[in-house]
Amino acid sequence: MDEFGIIARYFAPLATAPGSLxxxxxxxxxxxxxxxxxxxxxxxxxEETDFFKHDPPDAVARKxxxxxxxxxxxxxxxxxxxLLALSLRQGMTEDWLASFASGLRADQExxxxxxxxxxxxxxxxxxxxxxxxxxxxxxxxMVKRKGARPGDAVFVTGTIGDSAGGLAIFRRERHAxxxxxxxxxxxxxxxxxxxxxxxxxxxxxxATASVDVSDGLxxxxxxxxxxxxVAIAIDAxxxxxxxALRAFWGEGAAAIVxxxxxGDDYQIVFTADPACEGxxxxxxxxxxxxxxxxxxxxxxxxVALVHQGRPLDVGRxxxxxx
Amino acid sequence: MDEFGIIARYFAPLATAPGSLxxxxxxxxxxxxxxxxxxxxxxxxxEETDFFKHDPPDAVARKxxxxxxxxxxxxxxxxxxxLLALSLRQGMTEDWLASFASGLRADQExxxxxxxxxxxxxxxxxxxxxxxxxxxxxxxxMVKRKGARPGDAVFVTGTIGDSAGGLAIFRRERHAxxxxxxxxxxxxxxxxxxxxxxxxxxxxxxATASVDVSDGLxxxxxxxxxxxxVAIAIDAxxxxxxxALRAFWGEGAAAIVxxxxxGDDYQIVFTADPACEGxxxxxxxxxxxxxxxxxxxxxxxxVALVHQGRPLDVGRxxxxxx
Numbered sequence: 001m002d003e004f005g006i007i008a009r010y011f012a013p014l015a016t017a018p019g020s021l022x023x024x025x026x027x028x029x030x031x032x033x034x035x036x037x038x039x040x041x042x043x044x045x046x047e048e049t050d051f052f053k054h055d056p057p058d059a060v061a062r063k064x065x066x067x068x069x070x071x072x073x074x075x076x077x078x079x080x081x082x083l084l085a086l087s088l089r090q091g092m093t094e095d096w097l098a099s100f101a102s103g104l105r106a107d108q109e110x111x112x113x114x115x116x117x118x119x120x121x122x123x124x125x126x127x128x129x130x131x132x133x134x135x136x137x138x139x140x141x142m143v144k145r146k147g148a149r150p151g152d153a154v155f156v157t158g159t160i161g162d163s164a165g166g167l168a169i170f171r172r173e174r175h176a177x178x179x180x181x182x183x184x185x186x187x188x189x190x191x192x193x194x195x196x197x198x199x200x201x202x203x204x205x206x207a208t209a210s211v212d213v214s215d216g217l218x219x220x221x222x223x224x225x226x227x228x229x230v231a232i233a234i235d236a237x238x239x240x241x242x243x244a245l246r247a248f249w250g251e252g253a254a255a256i257v258x259x260x261x262x263g264d265d266y267q268i269v270f271t272a273d274p275a276c277e278g279x280x281x282x283x284x285x286x287x288x289x290x291x292x293x294x295x296x297x298x299x300x301x302x303v304a305l306v307h308q309g310r311p312l313d314v315g316r317x318x319x320x321x322x
Numbered sequence: 323m324d325e326f327g328i329i330a331r332y333f334a335p336l337a338t339a340p341g342s343l344x345x346x347x348x349x350x351x352x353x354x355x356x357x358x359x360x361x362x363x364x365x366x367x368x369e370e371t372d373f374f375k376h377d378p379p380d381a382v383a384r385k386x387x388x389x390x391x392x393x394x395x396x397x398x399x400x401x402x403x404x405l406l407a408l409s410l411r412q413g414m415t416e417d418w419l420a421s422f423a424s425g426l427r428a429d430q431e432x433x434x435x436x437x438x439x440x441x442x443x444x445x446x447x448x449x450x451x452x453x454x455x456x457x458x459x460x461x462x463x464m465v466k467r468k469g470a471r472p473g474d475a476v477f478v479t480g481t482i483g484d485s486a487g488g489l490a491i492f493r494r495e496r497h498a499x500x501x502x503x504x505x506x507x508x509x510x511x512x513x514x515x516x517x518x519x520x521x522x523x524x525x526x527x528x529a530t531a532s533v534d535v536s537d538g539l540x541x542x543x544x545x546x547x548x549x550x551x552v553a554i555a556i557d558a559x560x561x562x563x564x565x566a567l568r569a570f571w572g573e574g575a576a577a578i579v580x581x582x583x584x585g586d587d588y589q590i591v592f593t594a595d596p597a598c599e600g601x602x603x604x605x606x607x608x609x610x611x612x613x614x615x616x617x618x619x620x621x622x623x624x625v626a627l628v629h630q631g632r633p634l635d636v637g638r639x640x641x642x643x644x
Contacts, residue, residue: 021466024467024545024549025397025466025467025468025549026363026393026396026397026467026533026534027361027362027363027393027394027396027397027399027464028361028362028363029359029360029361029362029459029464030359030360030361030362031359031461032354032355032356032357032358032359032360032461033354034354034356035354036354037351037352037353037354038351038352038354038360039349039350039351039352040349040350040351040352040405040438040439040454040456041348041349041350041439042405042406042407042439042440042441042452042454043407043441044407044409044441044443044452046409046443046445046447048446049443049444049445049446071348071349072349074348074349075347075348075349077349083362083364083454084364085364085365085366085407085452087366087368087450116362117362117363117364118364119364119365119366119452121366121368121371122371123368123371123447123448123450124370124371124447124448125368125445125446125447125448125450126445126446126447128409128445128447128450130364130366130407130441130452132362132364132405132454134362137351139353139354142349142351144343144347145346145347145348146347211348212348223346226346227346227347
């Protein structure tokens with residue numbers, strides 16, 4: 001099957017928006033939407049770097065989408081479209097493509113998005129997937145990394161470190177986890193769960209600044225602190241960690257540092273007036289996620305991870321590609 | 323230098339639009355523009371597939387942008403922004419990055435575009451570059467592949483086959499070209515010259531349908547004919563070919579078929595009322611490009627390449643990745 005056959009069979013059925021022109025044109029069109037700004041982000045994932053060759057193809061598809069949806073959620077945007085560039089290596093089977101497309105379809109339904117266009121080509125290297133995702137916010141309403149003020153509280157969605165725990169299991173780190181706990185961590189590595197609904201529906205009501213946790217909680221808070229011109233103090237013990245991760249890595253300071261610097265979480269960390277805490281927790285419940293207060297914004301610069309009254313040495317604060 | 327250093331040194335200076343947030347946020351924003359539709363396209367190029375490892379990095383940057391600008395031009399859009407996803411392999415030097423960024427900068431100035439965001443990562447495979455380009459058209463004004471009508475004439479910009487000639491030279495096909503002719507063809511492979519100004523300023527005034535010539539003239543006309551539900555007859559002798567390509571491949575029917583099926587041209591082929599020919603030629607002169615009338619639209623289906631009154635057998639009508 002050539003590239004046109006692949007597009008027609010697997011991808012055209014996912015292109016349901018009129019602006020996609022059913023993937024039969026050179027470009028797609030996003031119609032004017034007065035009163036709305038368009039928020040755009042582009043992230044790539046590659047075999048052996050961001051996922052494994054034998055990961056289920058539908059999970060790979062979801063991960064490619066969700067690392068992008070996470071950025072949109074952290075900006076308060078409602079996701080709507082995506083473009084997909086696929087570099088297929090030799091020997092990709094129709095079964096692989098069918099499963100990959102089914103993963104895209106499932107997430108299109110879960111998140112209310114549709115395929116707008118893209119590019120399919122062949123590569124000599126590892127399979128690579130690049131997604132450009134599009135969402136809308138009311139004009140001027142995008143939540144930025146800049147905007148945190150001394151006195152704000154710091155909140156984070158979900159739990160931190162689970163994906164890194166899953167990756168450690170793949171890398172054969174020793175553990176004595178129950179099967180259910182192991183599967184939970186592995187699934188968080190394979191399929192992040194960005195808080196898309198919370199981001200789209202509620203974040204703009206509260207957040208003074210926000211960033212998605214992808215490089216690592218401390219590293220990403222560092223980006224937010226720098227953009228906002230403030231310091232941030234995080235209470236290490238308050239960082240939400242799953243029971244499975246606690247069972248795997250334990251309760252000590254080293255385990256917390258590891259979780260807070262590992263990356264690949266795809267949660268949102270944001271700042272807000274502490275008086276909003278009640279409203280934030282209600283909004284989280286409405287979106288069926290958890291939100292935890294983990295620190296505060298102060299005058300100054302940098303991020304401190306405070307444990308039993310003393311700052312921890314975090315070493316490298318997050319993941320770097322090179 | 324890590325990814326953040328690379329972004330700050332080489333790419334942030336290219337992010338001049340306010341919506342890029344100087345590449346310091348999770349996403350970029352495209353402000354609402356009432357009365358305009360946004361046209362989006364995404365194309366990737368990879369080392370050894372679309373360019374060579376030892377090609378000048380500034381030429382590689384231009385090619386990555388121009389294969390996308392070509393799509394926008396063929397849709398009648400005025401280009402404005404792009405996102406860049408870069409997969410760098412081991413051993414990329416600062417010199418390479420500096421030259422690559424200088425190529426981006428030169429084309430930003432030539433075409434009035436700016437960098438809006440993107441992603442930089444490392445790969446074990448060949449260097450790969452994915453671009454998402456954004457342009458604007460008046461609401462409802464995008465020129466589509468659909469819309470050609472029997473009686474329309476077919477026009478093409480520039481010359482066809484030069485890029486394929488350049489590639490053949492790289493592949494050591496024998497020739498007796500003057501150095502200037504050889505350099506011309508090689509430069510057309512390395513740096514396509516899509517008619518961006520003509521597309522943005524004039525195409526919407528005339529074109530009933532349009533497609534960019536990237537797979538091959540005959541293949542891309544096939545896409546246009548299929549989308550429009552028409553047949554197209556092309557006069558083989560009318561297809562514009564450069565003096566250098568004529569000197570390389572000769573004047574026979576086989577040379578014409580080769581040029582018309584090779585791809586990588588990044589010109590525009592479009593249909594229009596033949597009564598518009600004078601206006602089209604004047605618009606081409608205004609844009610400092612050539613436009614040539616090469617055929618007509620008829621009832622039916624498919625594309626015929628007619629030579630001395632008889633249809634030529636074109637074999638495979640264009641390039642396929644696999």
